[in-house]
Amino acid sequence: MLRLSTFVSENWAVKPDRPYHHGNLKDALLEAAVALIAEVGPQAFTLREVARRAGVSHNAPYRHFQDRDELLAAVAAQGFGRLTASMRRASSAGETALERWRLCGRGYIAFALEWPEHFTVMFEAAFDVSQYPECGAAGRAAFETLVERIREAQAEGGMPEGDPMPRALVSWAGVHGLAKLAISRRLPMEPEQVLGFFDGFGAEAMLRGMAAR
Amino acid sequence: MLRLSTFVSENWAVKPDRPYHHGNLKDALLEAAVALIAEVGPQAFTLREVARRAGVSHNAPYRHFQDRDELLAAVAAQGFGRLTASMRRASSAGETALERWRLCGRGYIAFALEWPEHFTVMFEAAFDVSQYPECGAAGRAAFETLVERIREAQAEGGMPEGDPMPRALVSWAGVHGLAKLAISRRLPMEPEQVLGFFDGFGAEAMLRGMAAR
DNA sequence: ACCTGAACACCGTTCAAGT
DNA sequence: ACCTGAACACCGTTCAAGT
Numbered sequence: 001m002l003r004l005s006t007f008v009s010e011n012w013a014v015k016p017d018r019p020y021h022h023g024n025l026k027d028a029l030l031e032a033a034v035a036l037i038a039e040v041g042p043q044a045f046t047l048r049e050v051a052r053r054a055g056v057s058h059n060a061p062y063r064h065f066q067d068r069d070e071l072l073a074a075v076a077a078q079g080f081g082r083l084t085a086s087m088r089r090a091s092s093a094g095e096t097a098l099e100r101w102r103l104c105g106r107g108y109i110a111f112a113l114e115w116p117e118h119f120t121v122m123f124e125a126a127f128d129v130s131q132y133p134e135c136g137a138a139g140r141a142a143f144e145t146l147v148e149r150i151r152e153a154q155a156e157g158g159m160p161e162g163d164p165m166p167r168a169l170v171s172w173a174g175v176h177g178l179a180k181l182a183i184s185r186r187l188p189m190e191p192e193q194v195l196g197f198f199d200g201f202g203a204e205a206m207l208r209g210m211a212a213r
Numbered sequence: 214m215l216r217l218s219t220f221v222s223e224n225w226a227v228k229p230d231r232p233y234h235h236g237n238l239k240d241a242l243l244e245a246a247v248a249l250i251a252e253v254g255p256q257a258f259t260l261r262e263v264a265r266r267a268g269v270s271h272n273a274p275y276r277h278f279q280d281r282d283e284l285l286a287a288v289a290a291q292g293f294g295r296l297t298a299s300m301r302r303a304s305s306a307g308e309t310a311l312e313r314w315r316l317c318g319r320g321y322i323a324f325a326l327e328w329p330e331h332f333t334v335m336f337e338a339a340f341d342v343s344q345y346p347e348c349g350a351a352g353r354a355a356f357e358t359l360v361e362r363i364r365e366a367q368a369e370g371g372m373p374e375g376d377p378m379p380r381a382l383v384s385w386a387g388v389h390g391l392a393k394l395a396i397s398r399r400l401p402m403e404p405e406q407v408l409g410f411f412d413g414f415g416a417e418a419m420l421r422g423m424a425a426r
Numbered sequence: 427a428c429c430t431g432a433a434c435a436c437c438g439t440t441c442a443a444g445t
Numbered sequence: 446a447c448c449t450g451a452a453c454a455c456c457g458t459t460c461a462a463g464t
Contacts, residue, residue: 043339057430124337126256160426170418177390185341205383209422213373270449
């Protein structure tokens with residue numbers, strides 16, 4: 001005779017081991033979100049699938065994130081932190097300020113190539129992630145890393161004096177465009193070749209100008 | 214007494230006026246799609262809403278487009294055509310090749326500012342729109358417009374000889390990055406100010422280099 | 427506090443059916 | 446050929462309920 005009660009009590013026995021309190025559900029959701037975005041992209045990413053992977057019901061995430069956008073903003077904030085770290089790590093090897101500018105840009109592109117899913121969420125989310133306080137601050141810190149390279153170059157005489165902002169914006173546009181076109185596979189080279197292109201030609205062209213011989 | 218049959222026959226009377234054959238449903242859908250994307254963005258854009266606006270049932274679009282992506286690809290193809298036109302129109306006013314290079318980049322940014330919805334679909338669609346034949350050709354034609362400016366500048370002596378490709382790629386990255394950051398509202402200026410920034414500083418910085426005094 | 431299942435109003439896509 | 450309504454398997458989000 002099939003004893004339903006056995007299965008029922010077995011099922012009940014499993015749950016009480018960790019009935020609630022996932023431990024750290026918030027972090028688990030964030031991790032699952034990053035992994036899912038890496039697999040299917042930020043657009044196909046769904047909150048319900050994230051919950052499934054974290055082993056909770058489809059609305060448990062609402063305890064930790066107000067909505068889908070807030071979870072994406074958390075992914076973006078993590079991304080801005082990694083971007084800043086990538087630029088700092090790369091820059092530190094430079095001897096001159098101009099060399100550090102070059103390496104900082106290299107770090108920006110390297111981040112995009114290593115974490116394309118973060119990069120995409122940070123810059124292509126349907127909403128402006130920097131509207132979320134933690135993202136706004138992290139984004140400003142990342143930009144400040146680049147501005148600092150300009151200031152150093154000016155102090156060393158490698159770049160003209162004056163407001164560093166215009167040069168920071170053009171630098172940003174250059175590396176951002178290259179990084180973005182690379183991970184979107186729009187360039188006539190493999191993404192892995194883009195850092196080599198930047199090292200061998202791109203950085204120098206941005207520093208010395210398109211018209212330079 | 215309420216005569217239901219009257220209403221029923223009135224409803225029937227409306228339909229036969231244009232029962233099928235929307236005239237040109239394909240173009241109507243494309244137009245509705247562009248308008249909808251402009252309103253809600255490419256992510257919130259839905260095929261069902263496009264159909265609603267075109268006045269057809271939610272699956273009538275499948276007669277003209279295989280799926281949602283194919284309609285987006287059609288929007289992107291239209292966008293690449295307008296981008297090429299914008300660059301050509303702007304370039305034509307230049308006296309020297311370097312001036313035409315500058316104006317071509319200006320046309321690129323102007324297109325993004327004028328048709329941000331097309332620009333976004335062209336470059337941020339979840340799938341690679343250039344996989345669609347008509348988009349691929351239109352995208353290559355747009356890029357070729359930029360390469361041509363480099364070749365002209367080389368012929369005139371304004372840029373060093375050699376493969377124009379590396380300079381075309383760096384030029385593309387610069388204007389693409391500026392355009393993209395502008396319409397994403399990530400720059401510390403209003404989108405309308407970005408063309409002025411390009412005219413007053415950006416283009417010169419790209420041509421003469423960040424380190425130039 | 428934290429999590430659940432049921433429910434609501436949507437999607438994209440498919441299919442058999444109508445003219 | 447071109448369009449329709451019904452159906453399927455999904456979403457994000459809300460809510461009353463359980464521990």
